[in-house]
Amino acid sequence: MIITVGLMFAVYLGVRYTEKRGKEGRRRTMNGKIRQASAHAQQVEERQDETLIIPNQQVEEEIPSEEKLAELIHYKITSLASMGLFALTRLWPPLGVLGLGFYIYSAIPYMRDVEKSLTKDHKINVDVLFFIGDSLTLGSRKYFTAAIGLYLMHWGKHSVALAKNDSKTKLSGLFENLPQKVWVQIGEEEMEIPLTDVKKNHLVIVDSGGVVPVDGTIIEGMASIDQHPLTGEAQPVEKEVGAPVFAHTMVITGRILIRVEKSGDETAAFQIGNALLHATEFKTGVQLKGEKWADMATLPMLAGAAIMLPTMGPVPTIVFINSHIGNRIRVLAPMSTMTHISHALSHGILVKDGRVLENLHKIDTILFDKTGTLTMEEPEVGKVIALASFNETDVLAHAATAEQRQNHPIARAIMKKAQDAGVQPSQHQDSEYRIGYGIIVFRKGIVIRVGSMRFLEEEGIIIPETVLQHQEWAYEQGYTLVLVSMDDQVAGCIVLQPTVRPEVRDVIARLRQQGIKHLAIVSGDHREPTRQLAESLGMDDFFHDVLPQDKADIVTALQGQGRSVGFMGDGINDTIAMKKANASISLRGATTIAMDMAEIVLMDGDLNSLNELLELSEKLRRNLNRALMFTLAPGVINLGGAFIFHFSILTSMMVNLVLGSFAAWNARRVGKLPEPKKKTTQDQIPHVQLTVNPAPAELEVCACNPFAENGTSMLTLRPFFFRVPKILT
Known part of the structure; x- marks a missing residue:
């Protein structure tokens, strides 16, 4: 017993001594090169030397995930080889020596973790406890069982790393379908450039079947776009001029010209992916509870094992150590959370x-x-009130004539009401905005004003008493009152209410x-x-x-x-x-x-x-509670095995393996959610008012819009043409 375990420790000490000497040699070489290249004073050289040579301090570099996975696979294979060689010793005993060599080699990273816990963290954790149990198994000459335990340890670490890597790959992979090059329009020409060269205000062209590479606004064309990776909506969305589009969505049919607003790591998709990858950095309550129990149980179980070893022997002691809940909850909780977060995104x-x-x-x-x-966010017209000799159709027609070329929420609400009522707006020769209040348009010698009461008052128009009453009523109801006048007379008002x-x-x-x-x-x-x-x-x-x-x-x-x-x-x-x-x-x-x-x-x-x-939160809660149950169940069974059922070491390992496998399966599982209610086609179509007018080649309107988000905008209107895909007609 002492010889085998002692040999393992001797090899590990030799490996650590060699690593230390190698690092010190590299440090001395680096220090020498720096001193040779330095022209500074001795004081500066001493500061450099103090900075570079730090006694008893080891800085470990973070290993990239691919390298870490490769390392875990390597040690899993060598531990499996050890297990196979020990199994063949019954046929040819000398193979046991080779099996022991593979075992000790595979145990080196395990022993590094134990060393780190004792010397750096100054803590006796579950790794230390399990290592003691594995050392007792090896010292009891149960070599094959010890090799199985070491293999299961490496297999578990690799499975966990693989599961985490797969979950993060699935999340980040949702947003990794961008093309390397995109077509942009520069002047009258189209050219292909790398996506990394795309900047704000570039005009990007996306054809049918293409992936939208940027966030921006459609300035020409129309398309049916699949936004499922971004919004989870299964049905394509019809988008026209003025509608926003987002990177990583796909154009199903149509062709669009997009003015770039955001690209690269500024896009909504990148922000989503970044948020997802950081979503599980925080420990859940169940995980914290399980870790607390594990930490609290370690020292008492170590003391119990110390008592059991001389009184009951090594086998019951090792089975007792194997009843510890271990690190399972540290793995299962974040794995389950990541699975449910990924499901939520879908x-x-x-x-x-x-x-x-x-x-x-x-x-x-x-x-x-x-x-x-x-x-x-868009209001709707609740009522049209006509005054004097005007009727509701007149009021609505005049308001639509004034607002037909605007794109603020109130203009869209008026135009929608006019469209539903079959009212056609007339053409006007010119228009003028007054900051924050309303709009004036001129049509065949008639002046139409649409805006707030204050706007009309400043224009010198007398407000009838009935309008004042309507204004008071609208205020009490939380509605907006828009007044419409013809020349110097109030024709009526439009009540806008939230929907x-x-x-x-x-x-x-x-x-x-x-x-x-x-x-x-x-x-x-x-x-x-x-x-x-x-x-x-x-x-x-x-x-x-x-x-x-x-x-x-x-x-x-x-x-x-x-x-x-x-x-x-x-x-x-x-x-x-x-x-x-x-x-x-x-x-x-x-x-x-x-x-x-x-x-x-x-x-x-x-x-x-x-x-x-x-519903998903409730499913995660139940899943995490099951994870906690699967964490505790093997310990309870093995405790009974140690004191009542006289389990062998291999039996206790199999209990941990079987229930641990069920726990991992549970962590990757999400119950079926009820199907969400589908939106109607009308809900999916963006609110875009398209007006085709026999307008001049170009008309500039200086707009001080009281309802627009930024208040003022300079609009340049030009005629444009696009083809409607057959599938949409």
């Missing part, structure tokens, strides 16, 4: 922190930011079924419209006139009542509230990944994904 849900996904099932309260979350997302009521009903006890709206609007929306949706509470900085106080107050709060907002403006919440979810989709502060982003902008997210 359903259009980006999870940036695995801990949030694990704990999401604890959420009992959800706060919804109103605008853009429960309601659509509740069609899926909201069904989502809320399912949230109740999933155990959410308290639902509330947080809004900057005044009381009445917020109350009406909350009551119509069956919310438990509502908060009105809330400033962005005050939303965090609401989250804190609810947490003070013992609630676990989830906040669902736009991901950017609600930063403080999201940081305070137990879980933060954004509905803004793929366009704001880099800026989005939310821990979870619903990539397809569909509230139905919230129910899927909670």
Whole structure:
């Protein structure tokens, strides 16, 4: 016993001594070269020498994943060779010497881990405990069993590394289909350049079957685009001029010209991939619990083994050591989390922190930011009010004539209402914006003004009393009132109101079924419209006139009542509230990944994904609990084997192997989620208003748009032509 184990230690000490001498020789050589090349003073040379020669300190270089996998495979093969040679010793005993050589060689990385724990970490961990058990097995002359244990150790490490590498490869591989070269339009010519040379404002051409290589906006053409890698949406999306497109999506049919906004590591896809690869860097609660138990059990089990060895013998002692829960939970928990995060992405849900996904099932309260979350960002026309001798069709036609060439939300709402009502806008000769208020257009000697009440008042137009009443009513309801005038007379007004997302009521009903006890709206609007929306949706509470900085106080107050709060907002403006919440979810989709502060982003902008997210969190919770069970079960069985059933060492190893294999299978498994509700074709088509006019060759409009995001824009309108693919006609 002592000779075999002593030989293993002697070989390891020799290897470590040789490595140390080799490193010292390389250091001396490097120091000599630096001193020969240096022209500095002796003081500088001494500083260099002190920096380069650091006694008793070893700096280990990080091994790339490919090299690490190759190393693990190498030692797995040598340990397998040791096991085979020991098995053949019954046929020819001298093979045992060769088998011992392979065993000691394969044990060197194992012993390095033990040395690191004792000398650097100053800790007796599970590696130290298991090494003692393996040394006892080898010293008991159970060579074949010892070789099996060493092989299983290397096999386990390789399997874990392979699983982690596969998971990360699958995640990052979702966004690695970009072409090496792309076609760009420069002037009237098209040329092919490397993707790395593409810059902002370049015009990139993508044909049918091509992958979109950048984030940008379509300025010419139309296409059916598969956005599944980015949003999880199975159906292609029809996109036209003005619509955004994203890298790593594919053009199914059509041809588009894209103005580049982001490329390379600035694209949404890169930000998503980067977030995914860092999502499992944090330990889950189950993992922390298992690691705590493992650390707490190590020293007592070492003391117990010290008592059992002289009283019960080596075999029960080794079986007792094999009952330790080991490092299994350290591996299974992140593997399971990575699997579920990858599954979430395939359903259009980006999870940036695995801990949030694990704990999401604890959420009992959800706060919804109103605008853009429960309601659509685009308003709709609720009512057209005609005054004096005008009728509703006149008012709508005049408003559409003024707004037909604009692209802000209110203009789109007016144009959609006109289209639904069959009202055709007329052509106008000229237009003029007044900053922040409205637009003036001239048609056949008639002046049409569309804008706010303040705008018309500044134009010298008298506002009738009835309009003032409508304005007061609209304010109380949280609506927007747009006035329309013909020459110097108010023709009428248009009431614009927010549109509740069609899926909201069904989502809320399912949230109740999933155990959410308290639902509330947080809004900057005044009381009445917020109350009406909350009551119509069956919310438990509502908060009105809330400033962005005050939303965090609401989250804190609810947490003070013992609630676990989830906040669902736009991901950017609600930063403080999201940081305070137990879980933060954004509905803004793929366009704001880099800026989005939310821990979870619903990539397809569909509230139905919230129910899927909670279901996935519950599945992860159950999976992690099963992982903990599979971690503890072998220990319980082997404890019984040590004291009651008199297991052999090989039997205890097989118990660990079989249950460990089930645990690994469980960690890579995700239960089936309910199928999400499919969007209608209308939902998939972006809101783009296309107007074909017999306009002049070029018309410039200086627009100071009160409804546009940036307020002012210079538009240059030119006629263009494109072919509609047959599949779309």
